[in-house]
Amino acid sequence: MEKDFLPQGDHVRQLLVNATITTTNINALLRDKGVFLGHIEKNNSIPLLMKTLISPSDFRDLHEAQKKKEDTIKFRTATIKCTNEVDLSKVFSNSVDLGSKIKEAHKYEPNFKLLGTPTFYLEDDTAVFDYKIERDNYLENWTSNKTEHAGKVFVKKSKEGTLELSVEQNSTSKETILINELIVGEVKKLLKSESFIKPDEDFIRIKFRDFTNAQRIQFFYSFTKDFCIYLKFLSITDIDLYLDEEQESHKDIKALVDEIDSLRINGRGLQNNPLLKNNLYHDKLIVASISLKFSFDIRGVKGAANLIVAFPDYISKRSNEAELQISLNFTIEKEHKRTTTETQLRKEIYAFVEKHKISNYTLFKSS
Template identity: 25%
Template sequence: MSNRKFIPAGEHLKALISQSKVSEPDINGVLRSRGVFCHSIDKSDTAPLLIKTIISPREFEQLKSKITSRESSPKTIFRDLEWSSQDTLIDALHQSIDAEKIISDQFVNYELDDFSDFYSDGSPDSVCLDFGIKRTDLLDEWDNQEKYFKGQLSLKKVNGEAVSVNITMTHTSPETKQVANSILKAAEIHLRDNGHISNTARIAEIRFNHFTNENRVEFLRHIARQQTDYEFYYKEIVDFQFKPDPDAEADKRIEWLQKNIEELSVKGDLEKTVFFDKTLHKSMKAFKLIANYTISFSTYIGTCKVSFEFPGYAKKGNVEAELVVDFKAFKLAGASSSEVKEVKRKIMKNIETAKSNGYLKLKS
């Protein structure tokens, strides 16, 4: 039987469902579809039930699709850099990156598979670089061992009080994020060595600890709501996640949270609830906000759900966690894959503009 048709069992199945990308609800969903209900959804309780049985081809495909969709969904990070040169971005960056030096560590299971170099994206001061990686997972005996992921860097020069460069980094896996960071670091060194940025200029990231509690909520709300382009309409905030700040002055309305709750996620039309009363925000360490939008593009009508999150703080309490923007859902009936890609690109550019304006006003 070929690897492609192999259905994992025993240790192979354990390796599959032990991956962090297979969530507790995913395993519980498979069990519930069989009519098996467990008192706990913890992996330590539900995973052994699944490992002891044989999963069906449909269940295997269901779990695989969860892994693929979570890993390959494009996630976007925004950064900024002060510019000190009269040269255009394409003149400054074209052929500046040595692709052979991007992955220097020989003890990794991925390699650079595609590399476009920087190219002009409609203007000499708007450039992109596309790349791809091939990752080899030798333990995936039942499936294709080679997996391919894409990433992109885009830089655009903007004028404000001083000329700066907005940087958008899109990645589809942890490895593409690492490669994008390596390319960006090489580009920064090249720009500094050639006088395009000053010796003191550094690429600025949007981090959790760049805001007060109040301003962080306002920043997340600002970039979620400030969508005015014709193809992208804000509808409502539907998910808001925060940890009560035990060191903040207690407010009687949420004092019980500070004493009893480590983390809280609330869902619904949230701007109509007490959680968006500004007087409470000093007591909230907000780290995630999700909003719904409607889309009107060409002849297509659709909807999408966008997440604005500091995932490093959510998972590890890292106060230097960087902002990540991600599509949690996207529907545009009848549109081709290239049209969907174009709409997503327009939406991220819209969000990037809102990010720049909001960050300058609200950072600590």
């Protein structure tokens, strides 16, 4: 977003009506300017701002709010057993020609290009593949018709002798999903070429079908426990809930739920909702996504954290092969924003999330 002018009039409207800019963002901007409205809906606030010039710092804050919403980082992880000790520096010493792999995967010229020539590097006993793409986006408004998206693939050894593979992808870019799968394919090829894994072995991923309805709810609810020394659980804020047509409703809730296909529940303290808390009802309930709110304190840096644990392909496609996906985002208190970044916080906290996820998957999955 490099422009040689500041927006006003209709250009301001184009930015502010974007769904990623919330009334809270706009109200904070107005409040900083000393403007207080009785009703902060966009119909009231945007006409006022259209008549003014937004300062460079205001515009930067709004644009960052938009980018933060769009560029939520999401993680998918998998493990694979190794036949013998793996030397990551040896396995990933050869370069990967990702540009050629992308061309081979497309019959026609893709609408994005790979930036630079990324390859694997070692960091803290982890092999990392870090890349960026630039995508043509002709549906964007005046702020930009090109967008950058990043992705990462991590491969590290566990103490149990397995390899753990983590995929980090940009939530608004299907292209990063494709590229990540290409890299994962290369990882498998490299491991097989060195005979570190059996020819028929594949990465084990957490799938929707790995749980019964009741087990899946127990797995989701396990994240309400204090699994990290830096996090304090506050509440469940969102749940995607569906009803299993093949299961008979419990008599206590039969009249309530039998006419419902799905529910998206928003609120505070949903962990105490009797529909979800009582395990007598769980066989009928399919939970596909859960959002949890925490407060965090990492060596004096404080704020709020939002953890989303979900099977997105079940929500969009009702696929039983849907893979578990996790996102972790932070709101840092104003006085601490200059001392850390979301990336640093995510790197520190996610190891706890991953350890908890694996242990509870083992505990609750179907035998």
